[in-house]
Amino acid sequence: MEAPARAECIAVGKADARSGGMAGCVQAAGHPCARRGVDLRGAHSPGIRRRPLLPLVPASSSPSPGTIDARVDGERPRASVPVGVLTRHSHAYTYARLSVLADVPAEPAAMAIRSRGLAGLIPRGANTSRLYLQCPTDDTLAQWPDERIWSEPEACFGTPVPTGPIVDKPLVPLRSVGYRPKSYGRLYLLGDAAHIVPPMSAKGTNLALHDTDVFAHAVIRRIRESDSALLDEFVAA
Template sequence: MSSAHDSTTPESTPHDSTTHENTTVVLVGAGVAGLTLGNFLLRNGVDCVVLEKHSRAYVEGRQRAGTIDTFGVRMFREWGLEEVLAGDSVPESDFDFYIDGHAMSADMGDDNDEALYCPQQVLVRNLTDVFLRDGGDLRYEAADVSPENLTGERPVVRYRGADGVDRALDCDFVAGCDGFHGVSRRSIPAAALTEYSHAYGYNWLSVLAAVPTDPAAMAIHPRGLAGMIPRGSQATRLYLQCAVEDTAEQWPDERIWSELEARFEIPLPTGEIVEKRIVPLRSVVFDPMSHGGLYLLGDAAHIVPPMSAKGIHLALHDTQVFARAVIRAVKEGDRGLLDTYSETCLPHIWNYQAFATWITEIMHNAGDTRHEGEFRKQIARAELQRQFTSDAANRLFGELTAGVN
Protein backbone atom coordinates (compact mmCIF):
# COMPACT_ATOMS: atom_id res chain seq x y z
CA MET A 1 0.00 0.00 0.00
CA SER A 2 1.34 3.40 -0.91
CA SER A 3 2.58 5.96 1.56
CA ALA A 4 0.83 9.23 2.28
CA HIS A 5 4.10 10.98 1.50
CA ASP A 6 4.05 10.18 -2.22
CA SER A 7 0.38 9.99 -3.14
CA THR A 8 -0.95 13.53 -2.75
CA THR A 9 -3.51 14.33 -5.45
CA PRO A 10 -5.10 17.75 -5.03
CA GLU A 11 -8.62 18.05 -6.37
CA SER A 12 -9.17 20.97 -8.74
CA THR A 13 -12.95 21.09 -9.08
CA PRO A 14 -14.64 24.22 -7.75
CA HIS A 15 -16.88 22.06 -5.55
CA ASP A 16 -14.08 20.22 -3.72
CA SER A 17 -10.73 21.84 -3.00
CA THR A 18 -9.78 19.12 -0.55
CA THR A 19 -6.31 17.61 -0.89
CA HIS A 20 -6.63 13.80 -0.92
CA GLU A 21 -3.95 11.35 0.21
CA ASN A 22 -3.68 7.61 0.79
CA THR A 23 -2.19 5.72 3.69
CA THR A 24 -2.77 2.45 5.51
CA VAL A 25 -3.57 3.61 9.05
CA VAL A 26 -4.67 7.01 10.34
CA LEU A 27 -3.99 7.47 14.04
CA VAL A 28 -6.09 10.15 15.73
CA GLY A 29 -4.27 11.50 18.77
CA ALA A 30 -0.57 11.86 19.64
CA GLY A 31 -0.71 10.63 23.22
CA VAL A 32 0.81 7.46 24.64
CA ALA A 33 -1.38 5.05 22.66
CA GLY A 34 -1.14 6.91 19.35
CA LEU A 35 2.62 7.43 19.41
CA THR A 36 3.37 3.92 20.67
CA LEU A 37 1.24 2.50 17.88
CA GLY A 38 2.86 4.81 15.34
CA ASN A 39 6.31 3.60 16.34
CA PHE A 40 5.25 -0.05 16.21
CA LEU A 41 3.77 0.33 12.73
CA LEU A 42 6.64 2.42 11.40
CA ARG A 43 9.20 -0.14 12.50
CA ASN A 44 7.23 -2.88 10.77
CA GLY A 45 6.83 -1.15 7.41
CA VAL A 46 3.16 -0.17 7.77
CA ASP A 47 2.36 3.31 6.44
CA CYS A 48 0.60 5.57 8.89
CA VAL A 49 -0.20 9.21 9.62
CA VAL A 50 -0.72 10.59 13.14
CA LEU A 51 -3.12 13.52 13.51
CA GLU A 52 -3.05 15.68 16.64
CA LYS A 53 -5.33 18.68 17.19
CA HIS A 54 -2.94 20.50 19.53
CA SER A 55 0.54 21.91 18.95
CA ARG A 56 3.63 19.91 19.78
CA ALA A 57 4.50 22.32 22.62
CA TYR A 58 1.06 21.84 24.15
CA VAL A 59 1.14 18.05 23.93
CA GLU A 60 4.63 17.72 25.37
CA GLY A 61 3.86 20.21 28.13
CA ARG A 62 0.73 18.52 29.48
CA GLN A 63 1.45 17.54 33.08
CA ARG A 64 0.04 14.07 33.57
CA ALA A 65 0.87 11.38 36.08
CA GLY A 66 1.94 8.01 34.77
CA THR A 67 3.25 4.64 35.85
CA ILE A 68 4.75 2.25 33.34
CA ASP A 69 4.40 -1.13 35.01
CA THR A 70 6.49 -4.24 34.42
CA PHE A 71 4.26 -5.24 31.49
CA GLY A 72 4.89 -1.88 29.80
CA VAL A 73 8.65 -1.88 30.37
CA ARG A 74 8.96 -5.39 28.95
CA MET A 75 6.72 -4.52 26.01
CA PHE A 76 8.84 -1.56 24.94
CA ARG A 77 11.96 -3.72 25.18
CA GLU A 78 10.40 -6.49 23.09
CA TRP A 79 9.51 -4.01 20.34
CA GLY A 80 13.01 -2.47 20.37
CA LEU A 81 11.89 0.78 21.95
CA GLU A 82 13.59 0.70 25.34
CA GLU A 83 15.11 4.10 24.55
CA VAL A 84 11.73 5.81 25.11
CA LEU A 85 12.04 4.91 28.80
CA ALA A 86 15.25 6.93 29.18
CA GLY A 87 15.46 10.43 30.58
CA ASP A 88 13.33 11.58 33.48
CA SER A 89 11.81 8.24 34.40
CA VAL A 90 12.23 7.25 38.05
CA PRO A 91 12.43 3.56 39.05
CA GLU A 92 9.42 2.62 41.14
CA SER A 93 10.33 1.83 44.73
CA ASP A 94 8.65 0.78 47.97
CA PHE A 95 6.57 3.51 49.52
CA ASP A 96 5.76 4.64 53.02
CA PHE A 97 2.25 3.69 54.07
CA TYR A 98 0.38 5.34 56.93
CA ILE A 99 -2.90 4.32 58.58
CA ASP A 100 -4.24 6.87 61.06
CA GLY A 101 -0.75 8.33 61.36
CA HIS A 102 0.96 4.98 62.04
CA ALA A 103 3.66 3.86 59.60
CA MET A 104 3.15 0.39 58.09
CA SER A 105 5.46 -1.88 56.14
CA ALA A 106 4.41 -1.85 52.48
CA ASP A 107 6.27 -4.63 50.67
CA MET A 108 4.75 -4.94 47.20
CA GLY A 109 6.67 -8.08 46.31
CA ASP A 110 9.11 -8.49 43.43
CA ASP A 111 6.70 -8.73 40.48
CA ASN A 112 6.84 -5.00 39.77
CA ASP A 113 10.59 -4.55 40.06
CA GLU A 114 10.90 -3.21 36.50
CA ALA A 115 8.18 -0.56 36.84
CA LEU A 116 8.88 3.15 36.36
CA TYR A 117 7.29 6.33 37.58
CA CYS A 118 7.25 8.27 34.33
CA PRO A 119 5.45 11.59 33.88
CA GLN A 120 3.25 11.06 30.85
CA GLN A 121 4.67 14.07 29.04
CA VAL A 122 8.16 12.55 29.32
CA LEU A 123 7.03 9.33 27.67
CA VAL A 124 5.15 11.29 25.00
CA ARG A 125 8.19 13.46 24.30
CA ASN A 126 10.45 10.42 23.96
CA LEU A 127 7.99 8.57 21.72
CA THR A 128 7.63 11.68 19.56
CA ASP A 129 11.38 12.12 19.18
CA VAL A 130 11.88 8.52 18.09
CA PHE A 131 8.90 8.54 15.72
CA LEU A 132 10.03 11.71 13.94
CA ARG A 133 13.68 10.64 13.90
CA ASP A 134 12.69 7.43 12.13
CA GLY A 135 10.68 9.27 9.48
CA GLY A 136 7.19 9.16 10.96
CA ASP A 137 4.42 11.43 9.65
CA LEU A 138 3.05 13.41 12.62
CA ARG A 139 0.75 16.36 11.87
CA TYR A 140 0.03 18.80 14.67
CA GLU A 141 -2.78 21.37 14.83
CA ALA A 142 -5.10 19.21 12.75
CA ALA A 143 -8.48 20.90 13.17
CA ASP A 144 -11.99 19.56 12.65
CA VAL A 145 -10.88 15.91 12.40
CA SER A 146 -13.77 13.83 11.09
CA PRO A 147 -13.59 10.04 10.52
CA GLU A 148 -16.10 9.10 7.81
CA ASN A 149 -17.22 6.10 5.74
CA LEU A 150 -16.27 3.82 8.60
CA THR A 151 -18.35 0.91 7.37
CA GLY A 152 -17.50 1.44 3.71
CA GLU A 153 -14.73 -0.08 1.64
CA ARG A 154 -12.15 2.46 2.83
CA PRO A 155 -12.59 4.94 5.68
CA VAL A 156 -11.77 8.62 5.15
CA VAL A 157 -10.43 10.99 7.79
CA ARG A 158 -10.98 14.65 6.96
CA TYR A 159 -9.27 17.53 8.72
CA ARG A 160 -7.97 21.05 8.24
CA GLY A 161 -4.20 21.34 8.40
CA ALA A 162 -2.20 23.97 10.24
CA ASP A 163 -1.82 25.70 6.86
CA GLY A 164 -5.59 26.07 6.55
CA VAL A 165 -5.87 23.51 3.72
CA ASP A 166 -8.71 20.97 3.89
CA ARG A 167 -7.32 17.47 3.58
CA ALA A 168 -8.68 13.93 3.39
CA LEU A 169 -6.78 10.76 4.21
CA ASP A 170 -8.17 7.65 2.54
CA CYS A 171 -7.05 4.66 4.58
CA ASP A 172 -7.68 1.04 5.48
CA PHE A 173 -7.90 1.49 9.26
CA VAL A 174 -8.51 4.31 11.72
CA ALA A 175 -7.05 4.07 15.22
CA GLY A 176 -8.93 6.27 17.69
CA CYS A 177 -6.29 7.20 20.27
CA ASP A 178 -7.70 10.63 21.16
CA GLY A 179 -8.90 10.04 24.70
CA PHE A 180 -12.23 9.91 26.48
CA HIS A 181 -13.49 13.21 25.05
CA GLY A 182 -12.05 12.75 21.56
CA VAL A 183 -13.85 12.69 18.23
CA SER A 184 -13.16 9.04 17.43
CA ARG A 185 -15.70 7.41 19.71
CA ARG A 186 -18.23 10.16 18.96
CA SER A 187 -18.01 9.10 15.31
CA ILE A 188 -19.61 5.78 16.20
CA PRO A 189 -23.44 5.70 16.31
CA ALA A 190 -24.59 5.61 19.93
CA ALA A 191 -26.73 2.55 19.24
CA ALA A 192 -23.62 0.62 18.18
CA LEU A 193 -21.95 0.94 21.60
CA THR A 194 -22.78 -0.20 25.10
CA GLU A 195 -21.39 1.97 27.90
CA TYR A 196 -20.65 0.46 31.31
CA SER A 197 -19.80 3.05 33.96
CA HIS A 198 -19.44 3.52 37.70
CA ALA A 199 -18.85 6.68 39.77
CA TYR A 200 -17.20 6.30 43.17
CA GLY A 201 -18.85 9.16 45.06
CA TYR A 202 -15.65 11.10 45.74
CA ASN A 203 -12.95 12.81 43.69
CA TRP A 204 -9.27 13.62 44.01
CA LEU A 205 -7.61 16.99 44.19
CA SER A 206 -4.48 16.46 42.08
CA VAL A 207 -1.63 18.87 42.82
CA LEU A 208 1.79 19.28 41.21
CA ALA A 209 4.24 20.78 43.70
CA ALA A 210 7.84 21.89 43.22
CA VAL A 211 9.12 19.89 46.19
CA PRO A 212 11.05 16.60 46.32
CA THR A 213 9.58 13.40 47.74
CA ASP A 214 11.51 10.24 48.54
CA PRO A 215 10.06 7.70 48.82
CA ALA A 216 6.47 7.82 47.68
CA ALA A 217 3.94 7.82 50.48
CA MET A 218 0.23 7.22 51.01
CA ALA A 219 -2.01 7.85 53.99
CA ILE A 220 -5.36 6.36 54.98
CA HIS A 221 -7.12 8.62 57.45
CA PRO A 222 -10.64 9.49 58.64
CA ARG A 223 -10.23 12.87 56.91
CA GLY A 224 -9.71 11.06 53.60
CA LEU A 225 -6.95 9.47 51.55
CA ALA A 226 -3.74 11.35 50.73
CA GLY A 227 -0.77 10.54 48.52
CA MET A 228 2.65 11.92 47.59
CA ILE A 229 4.25 10.49 44.44
CA PRO A 230 7.67 11.66 43.13
CA ARG A 231 7.63 13.13 39.63
CA GLY A 232 11.34 13.71 39.16
CA SER A 233 13.99 14.88 41.59
CA GLN A 234 12.32 18.22 42.37
CA ALA A 235 8.61 17.63 41.79
CA THR A 236 5.85 15.74 43.58
CA ARG A 237 2.31 14.84 42.63
CA LEU A 238 0.00 15.25 45.64
CA TYR A 239 -3.43 13.66 45.91
CA LEU A 240 -6.17 14.50 48.38
CA GLN A 241 -9.56 12.78 48.50
CA CYS A 242 -12.26 15.42 48.23
CA ALA A 243 -16.00 15.78 47.71
CA VAL A 244 -17.49 15.42 44.24
CA GLU A 245 -18.78 18.98 44.37
CA ASP A 246 -15.40 20.49 45.33
CA THR A 247 -13.59 22.84 42.95
CA ALA A 248 -9.88 23.63 42.76
CA GLU A 249 -10.66 27.20 43.85
CA GLN A 250 -11.87 25.85 47.19
CA TRP A 251 -8.38 24.53 47.86
CA PRO A 252 -5.93 27.42 48.35
CA ASP A 253 -2.29 26.46 48.81
CA GLU A 254 -2.39 26.84 52.58
CA ARG A 255 -5.33 24.44 52.87
CA ILE A 256 -3.57 21.86 50.69
CA TRP A 257 -0.44 21.74 52.86
CA SER A 258 -2.42 21.81 56.08
CA GLU A 259 -4.73 18.98 55.00
CA LEU A 260 -1.86 16.87 53.69
CA GLU A 261 -0.03 17.12 57.01
CA ALA A 262 -3.22 16.38 58.96
CA ARG A 263 -3.80 13.15 57.02
CA PHE A 264 -0.21 11.93 57.32
CA GLU A 265 0.11 13.19 60.91
CA ILE A 266 3.82 13.92 60.36
CA PRO A 267 5.69 17.14 59.49
CA LEU A 268 5.97 17.61 55.73
CA PRO A 269 7.98 20.04 53.57
CA THR A 270 6.02 22.68 51.67
CA GLY A 271 6.77 24.58 48.48
CA GLU A 272 5.37 26.12 45.34
CA ILE A 273 2.10 24.73 43.99
CA VAL A 274 2.50 24.55 40.22
CA GLU A 275 -0.87 23.08 39.25
CA LYS A 276 -4.08 21.84 40.86
CA ARG A 277 -7.18 20.27 39.39
CA ILE A 278 -10.08 18.04 40.36
CA VAL A 279 -9.89 14.47 39.04
CA PRO A 280 -13.20 12.53 38.90
CA LEU A 281 -12.93 8.95 40.09
CA ARG A 282 -14.91 6.71 37.77
CA SER A 283 -14.67 3.55 35.71
CA VAL A 284 -15.97 3.32 32.13
CA VAL A 285 -15.84 0.61 29.46
CA PHE A 286 -17.27 0.77 25.93
CA ASP A 287 -18.18 -2.42 24.11
CA PRO A 288 -17.34 -3.16 21.32
CA MET A 289 -14.04 -1.34 20.82
CA SER A 290 -14.43 -1.14 17.06
CA HIS A 291 -16.92 -0.08 14.42
CA GLY A 292 -16.23 -0.88 10.80
CA GLY A 293 -12.73 0.35 10.08
CA LEU A 294 -12.42 2.37 13.31
CA TYR A 295 -10.74 0.85 16.36
CA LEU A 296 -10.68 2.47 19.80
CA LEU A 297 -7.55 2.38 21.96
CA GLY A 298 -6.79 3.59 25.47
CA ASP A 299 -9.00 6.19 27.11
CA ALA A 300 -11.19 6.39 24.01
CA ALA A 301 -12.44 2.92 24.95
CA HIS A 302 -12.13 2.83 28.73
CA ILE A 303 -10.96 4.73 31.79
CA VAL A 304 -9.93 3.55 35.26
CA PRO A 305 -9.61 5.51 38.50
CA PRO A 306 -6.05 6.79 39.08
CA MET A 307 -5.77 4.86 42.35
CA SER A 308 -5.03 1.75 40.28
CA ALA A 309 -2.26 3.36 38.16
CA LYS A 310 -3.45 1.22 35.24
CA GLY A 311 -4.42 3.83 32.62
CA ILE A 312 -1.13 3.59 30.72
CA HIS A 313 -1.07 -0.19 31.16
CA LEU A 314 -4.44 -0.63 29.44
CA ALA A 315 -3.53 1.82 26.66
CA LEU A 316 -0.30 -0.07 25.95
CA HIS A 317 -2.06 -3.44 26.04
CA ASP A 318 -4.64 -2.24 23.50
CA THR A 319 -1.85 -0.84 21.36
CA GLN A 320 0.11 -4.06 21.25
CA VAL A 321 -2.96 -6.13 20.41
CA PHE A 322 -4.01 -3.74 17.64
CA ALA A 323 -0.49 -3.36 16.22
CA ARG A 324 -0.06 -7.11 15.89
CA ALA A 325 -3.48 -7.37 14.24
CA VAL A 326 -2.77 -4.64 11.67
CA ILE A 327 0.71 -5.92 10.87
CA ARG A 328 -0.67 -9.40 10.19
CA ALA A 329 -3.53 -8.00 8.08
CA VAL A 330 -1.18 -5.86 5.97
CA LYS A 331 1.66 -8.32 5.58
CA GLU A 332 -0.23 -11.62 5.44
CA GLY A 333 -3.72 -10.59 4.35
CA ASP A 334 -5.10 -12.23 7.51
CA ARG A 335 -7.75 -10.13 9.28
CA GLY A 336 -8.42 -12.71 11.98
CA LEU A 337 -6.77 -10.72 14.78
CA LEU A 338 -8.54 -7.54 13.69
CA ASP A 339 -11.90 -9.27 13.71
CA THR A 340 -11.34 -10.39 17.32
CA TYR A 341 -9.76 -7.15 18.58
CA SER A 342 -12.55 -6.37 21.07
CA GLU A 343 -12.88 -9.97 22.19
CA THR A 344 -9.13 -10.06 22.88
CA CYS A 345 -8.91 -6.75 24.73
CA LEU A 346 -12.09 -6.70 26.80
CA PRO A 347 -11.39 -9.65 29.18
CA HIS A 348 -8.06 -8.04 30.05
CA ILE A 349 -9.74 -4.66 30.53
CA TRP A 350 -12.39 -6.11 32.84
CA ASN A 351 -9.70 -7.92 34.84
CA TYR A 352 -8.00 -4.60 35.55
CA GLN A 353 -11.27 -2.76 36.06
CA ALA A 354 -11.94 -5.30 38.81
CA PHE A 355 -8.54 -4.57 40.32
CA ALA A 356 -9.06 -0.81 39.97
CA THR A 357 -12.45 -0.95 41.68
CA TRP A 358 -11.13 -3.17 44.47
CA ILE A 359 -8.09 -1.04 45.30
CA THR A 360 -10.01 2.22 44.97
CA GLU A 361 -12.80 1.18 47.31
CA ILE A 362 -10.49 -0.41 49.87
CA MET A 363 -8.16 2.56 50.09
CA HIS A 364 -10.98 5.07 50.45
CA ASN A 365 -13.41 3.04 52.57
CA ALA A 366 -10.66 2.15 55.05
CA GLY A 367 -10.41 5.77 56.11
CA ASP A 368 -13.37 8.03 55.40
CA THR A 369 -16.71 6.61 56.62
CA ARG A 370 -18.91 9.32 55.08
CA HIS A 371 -19.70 7.25 52.00
CA GLU A 372 -19.95 3.59 52.99
CA GLY A 373 -20.07 3.72 56.78
CA GLU A 374 -18.25 2.03 59.65
CA PHE A 375 -19.01 -1.56 58.57
CA ARG A 376 -17.37 -1.09 55.15
CA LYS A 377 -14.45 0.63 56.88
CA GLN A 378 -13.81 -2.45 59.00
CA ILE A 379 -14.17 -4.75 55.98
CA ALA A 380 -11.69 -2.62 54.02
CA ARG A 381 -9.20 -2.67 56.88
CA ALA A 382 -9.48 -6.43 57.15
CA GLU A 383 -8.67 -6.72 53.46
CA LEU A 384 -5.72 -4.37 53.87
CA GLN A 385 -4.43 -6.39 56.79
CA ARG A 386 -4.49 -9.49 54.57
CA GLN A 387 -2.02 -7.78 52.22
CA PHE A 388 0.44 -7.47 55.09
CA THR A 389 0.00 -10.99 56.49
CA SER A 390 -0.79 -13.30 53.56
CA ASP A 391 1.91 -14.25 51.05
CA ALA A 392 -0.78 -15.45 48.62
CA ALA A 393 -2.70 -12.16 48.77
CA ASN A 394 0.51 -10.18 48.41
CA ARG A 395 1.57 -12.28 45.44
CA LEU A 396 -1.69 -11.62 43.59
CA PHE A 397 -1.47 -7.91 44.40
CA GLY A 398 2.10 -7.92 43.05
CA GLU A 399 0.99 -9.54 39.78
CA LEU A 400 -1.80 -7.01 39.30
CA THR A 401 0.34 -3.98 40.07
CA ALA A 402 2.99 -5.34 37.70
CA GLY A 403 0.38 -5.84 34.96
CA VAL A 404 1.32 -9.48 34.42
CA ASN A 405 -1.84 -11.10 35.79
Protein backbone atom coordinates in the same frame (compact mmCIF):
# COMPACT_ATOMS: atom_id res chain seq x y z
CA MET B 1 -13.55 -9.13 6.50
CA GLU B 2 -11.04 -9.55 3.67
CA ALA B 3 -7.54 -8.55 4.67
CA PRO B 4 -5.68 -6.10 2.41
CA ALA B 5 -2.27 -7.07 1.07
CA ARG B 6 -0.90 -3.95 2.74
CA ALA B 7 -2.66 -1.59 5.13
CA GLU B 8 -2.05 2.02 5.97
CA CYS B 9 -2.56 2.59 9.71
CA ILE B 10 -3.35 6.19 10.60
CA ALA B 11 -2.71 6.75 14.31
CA VAL B 12 -4.14 10.02 15.58
CA GLY B 13 -3.32 11.02 19.15
CA LYS B 14 -4.35 13.42 21.88
CA ALA B 15 -1.76 16.11 22.60
CA ASP B 16 -0.34 16.14 26.11
CA ALA B 17 2.56 18.43 26.86
CA ARG B 18 3.74 16.33 29.81
CA SER B 19 3.72 12.93 28.08
CA GLY B 20 4.79 14.07 24.60
CA GLY B 21 1.45 13.17 23.02
CA MET B 22 -0.61 10.01 22.84
CA ALA B 23 0.30 9.69 19.18
CA GLY B 24 3.86 9.31 20.38
CA CYS B 25 2.71 6.45 22.59
CA VAL B 26 1.07 4.84 19.58
CA GLN B 27 4.29 5.24 17.62
CA ALA B 28 6.39 3.77 20.44
CA ALA B 29 4.21 0.76 21.20
CA GLY B 30 3.21 0.21 17.57
CA HIS B 31 6.74 0.00 16.20
CA PRO B 32 6.33 -3.62 14.97
CA CYS B 33 4.01 -2.19 12.30
CA ALA B 34 6.71 0.05 10.93
CA ARG B 35 9.03 -2.93 10.55
CA ARG B 36 6.38 -4.92 8.74
CA GLY B 37 5.13 -2.47 6.18
CA VAL B 38 2.42 -0.57 8.05
CA ASP B 39 2.61 3.21 7.93
CA LEU B 40 2.02 4.77 11.35
CA ARG B 41 1.38 8.50 11.17
CA GLY B 42 1.54 10.55 14.37
CA ALA B 43 3.17 13.28 16.39
CA HIS B 44 6.89 13.17 17.18
CA SER B 45 7.84 11.61 20.49
CA PRO B 46 11.38 12.49 21.69
CA GLY B 47 13.72 9.59 22.33
CA ILE B 48 11.99 7.10 20.02
CA ARG B 49 14.20 5.92 17.16
CA ARG B 50 12.20 5.18 14.03
CA ARG B 51 11.78 6.37 10.46
CA PRO B 52 10.57 9.96 9.82
CA LEU B 53 6.86 10.53 10.51
CA LEU B 54 4.27 12.21 8.35
CA PRO B 55 2.03 14.97 9.79
CA LEU B 56 -1.09 14.03 11.71
CA VAL B 57 -3.98 13.07 9.46
CA PRO B 58 -7.02 15.33 10.11
CA ALA B 59 -9.96 13.56 11.72
CA SER B 60 -12.19 14.79 8.88
CA SER B 61 -10.04 13.35 6.09
CA SER B 62 -11.37 10.50 3.99
CA PRO B 63 -9.31 7.32 4.38
CA SER B 64 -7.94 5.63 1.30
CA PRO B 65 -8.87 2.01 0.51
CA GLY B 66 -7.20 -0.39 2.90
CA THR B 67 -6.78 2.25 5.60
CA ILE B 68 -7.11 1.28 9.25
CA ASP B 69 -7.86 4.39 11.32
CA ALA B 70 -6.62 3.88 14.90
CA ARG B 71 -7.72 6.70 17.20
CA VAL B 72 -6.75 7.48 20.78
CA ASP B 73 -7.90 11.11 20.92
CA GLY B 74 -10.74 10.95 23.43
CA GLU B 75 -14.27 11.86 22.38
CA ARG B 76 -13.48 13.13 18.87
CA PRO B 77 -13.58 9.79 17.01
CA ARG B 78 -16.69 8.63 18.89
CA ALA B 79 -18.56 11.69 17.60
CA SER B 80 -18.32 10.28 14.07
CA VAL B 81 -19.96 6.98 15.04
CA PRO B 82 -23.75 6.82 14.53
CA VAL B 83 -25.90 6.86 17.67
CA GLY B 84 -26.72 3.36 18.88
CA VAL B 85 -23.60 1.63 17.54
CA LEU B 86 -21.52 1.92 20.71
CA THR B 87 -22.64 0.79 24.16
CA ARG B 88 -21.39 3.01 26.99
CA HIS B 89 -20.55 1.43 30.34
CA SER B 90 -19.80 3.83 33.18
CA HIS B 91 -19.20 4.01 36.91
CA ALA B 92 -19.19 7.21 38.98
CA TYR B 93 -17.25 6.98 42.23
CA THR B 94 -18.65 8.13 45.56
CA TYR B 95 -15.57 10.23 46.27
CA ALA B 96 -13.46 12.81 44.44
CA ARG B 97 -9.78 13.68 44.40
CA LEU B 98 -8.00 16.90 45.20
CA SER B 99 -5.06 16.98 42.78
CA VAL B 100 -2.44 19.44 44.02
CA LEU B 101 0.54 20.56 41.95
CA ALA B 102 3.22 22.18 44.13
CA ASP B 103 6.71 23.56 43.65
CA VAL B 104 8.26 21.32 46.29
CA PRO B 105 10.15 18.00 46.09
CA ALA B 106 8.20 14.85 46.87
CA GLU B 107 9.70 13.85 50.23
CA PRO B 108 8.69 11.21 50.96
CA ALA B 109 7.37 9.92 47.64
CA ALA B 110 4.66 7.63 48.95
CA MET B 111 1.05 6.51 48.81
CA ALA B 112 -1.08 5.39 51.72
CA ILE B 113 -4.62 4.49 52.68
CA ARG B 114 -5.95 6.34 55.72
CA SER B 115 -9.31 6.59 57.46
CA ARG B 116 -10.31 9.39 55.05
CA GLY B 117 -9.15 7.49 51.96
CA LEU B 118 -6.18 7.56 49.63
CA ALA B 119 -3.30 10.02 49.89
CA GLY B 120 -0.30 10.14 47.59
CA LEU B 121 2.77 12.32 47.03
CA ILE B 122 4.29 11.74 43.59
CA PRO B 123 7.39 13.37 42.02
CA ARG B 124 6.82 15.54 38.95
CA GLY B 125 10.43 16.63 38.59
CA ALA B 126 13.29 17.39 40.95
CA ASN B 127 11.45 20.22 42.71
CA THR B 128 7.82 19.64 41.77
CA SER B 129 5.32 17.17 43.17
CA ARG B 130 1.72 16.10 42.77
CA LEU B 131 -0.27 15.53 45.96
CA TYR B 132 -3.43 13.46 45.72
CA LEU B 133 -6.02 13.61 48.50
CA GLN B 134 -9.29 11.71 48.49
CA CYS B 135 -12.28 13.82 49.53
CA PRO B 136 -16.10 13.85 49.42
CA THR B 137 -17.69 14.64 46.06
CA ASP B 138 -19.46 17.72 47.45
CA ASP B 139 -16.29 19.35 48.80
CA THR B 140 -15.35 22.79 47.43
CA LEU B 141 -11.97 24.46 47.04
CA ALA B 142 -12.95 26.91 49.76
CA GLN B 143 -12.80 23.97 52.18
CA TRP B 144 -9.20 23.26 51.17
CA PRO B 145 -6.94 26.21 52.03
CA ASP B 146 -3.22 25.60 51.63
CA GLU B 147 -2.73 25.12 55.37
CA ARG B 148 -5.17 22.22 55.46
CA ILE B 149 -3.68 20.66 52.34
CA TRP B 150 -0.18 20.53 53.83
CA SER B 151 -1.45 19.14 57.14
CA GLU B 152 -2.93 16.07 55.44
CA PRO B 153 0.20 14.31 54.08
CA GLU B 154 2.13 14.81 57.31
CA ALA B 155 -0.71 13.26 59.31
CA CYS B 156 -1.00 10.45 56.80
CA PHE B 157 2.67 9.55 56.37
CA GLY B 158 3.66 10.21 59.99
CA THR B 159 6.62 12.38 59.01
CA PRO B 160 7.12 16.06 58.15
CA VAL B 161 6.53 16.92 54.50
CA PRO B 162 8.17 19.91 52.75
CA THR B 163 5.70 22.69 52.05
CA GLY B 164 5.80 25.41 49.44
CA PRO B 165 3.92 27.26 46.69
CA ILE B 166 0.84 25.49 45.37
CA VAL B 167 0.54 26.02 41.62
CA ASP B 168 -2.81 24.32 41.02
CA LYS B 169 -5.37 22.38 43.06
CA PRO B 170 -8.40 21.22 41.04
CA LEU B 171 -11.07 18.97 42.52
CA VAL B 172 -11.42 16.02 40.15
CA PRO B 173 -14.61 13.92 40.00
CA LEU B 174 -13.66 10.29 39.40
CA ARG B 175 -15.27 8.05 36.81
CA SER B 176 -14.60 4.97 34.74
CA VAL B 177 -16.09 4.73 31.25
CA GLY B 178 -15.78 2.06 28.58
CA TYR B 179 -17.23 1.66 25.08
CA ARG B 180 -18.06 -1.53 23.17
CA PRO B 181 -17.45 -2.51 20.46
CA LYS B 182 -14.16 -0.68 19.97
CA SER B 183 -14.63 -0.26 16.22
CA TYR B 184 -16.91 1.04 13.51
CA GLY B 185 -16.01 0.19 9.95
CA ARG B 186 -12.31 0.91 9.57
CA LEU B 187 -12.26 3.10 12.70
CA TYR B 188 -10.72 1.52 15.81
CA LEU B 189 -10.84 3.05 19.29
CA LEU B 190 -7.80 2.84 21.56
CA GLY B 191 -6.79 4.51 24.81
CA ASP B 192 -9.05 7.34 25.96
CA ALA B 193 -11.23 6.90 22.87
CA ALA B 194 -12.19 3.44 24.14
CA HIS B 195 -12.03 3.81 27.92
CA ILE B 196 -11.48 6.47 30.56
CA VAL B 197 -10.03 5.70 34.00
CA PRO B 198 -9.41 7.91 37.06
CA PRO B 199 -6.12 9.81 36.57
CA MET B 200 -3.36 8.34 38.70
CA SER B 201 0.23 7.29 37.95
CA ALA B 202 -0.25 7.36 34.16
CA LYS B 203 -2.87 4.60 34.17
CA GLY B 204 -4.49 6.06 31.07
CA THR B 205 -1.19 6.23 29.21
CA ASN B 206 -0.28 2.68 30.18
CA LEU B 207 -3.68 1.40 29.03
CA ALA B 208 -3.22 3.22 25.73
CA LEU B 209 0.21 1.64 25.30
CA HIS B 210 -1.25 -1.79 26.07
CA ASP B 211 -4.09 -1.24 23.60
CA THR B 212 -1.62 -0.17 20.94
CA ASP B 213 0.62 -3.18 21.47
CA VAL B 214 -2.31 -5.62 21.21
CA PHE B 215 -3.79 -3.73 18.25
CA ALA B 216 -0.48 -3.58 16.37
CA HIS B 217 0.03 -7.33 16.60
CA ALA B 218 -3.60 -7.95 15.60
CA VAL B 219 -3.22 -5.76 12.51
CA ILE B 220 0.05 -7.47 11.56
CA ARG B 221 -1.59 -10.89 11.77
CA ARG B 222 -4.55 -9.71 9.69
CA ILE B 223 -2.27 -8.27 6.99
CA ARG B 224 0.30 -11.07 6.83
CA GLU B 225 -1.88 -14.10 7.56
CA SER B 226 -5.40 -12.93 6.57
CA ASP B 227 -6.42 -13.85 10.13
CA SER B 228 -8.74 -11.38 11.89
CA ALA B 229 -9.17 -13.40 15.10
CA LEU B 230 -6.95 -11.17 17.25
CA LEU B 231 -8.53 -8.03 15.83
CA ASP B 232 -12.02 -9.38 16.58
CA GLU B 233 -10.94 -10.19 20.14
CA PHE B 234 -9.56 -6.67 20.61
CA VAL B 235 -12.79 -5.07 19.39
CA ALA B 236 -14.97 -7.14 21.72
CA ALA B 237 -12.75 -7.00 24.83
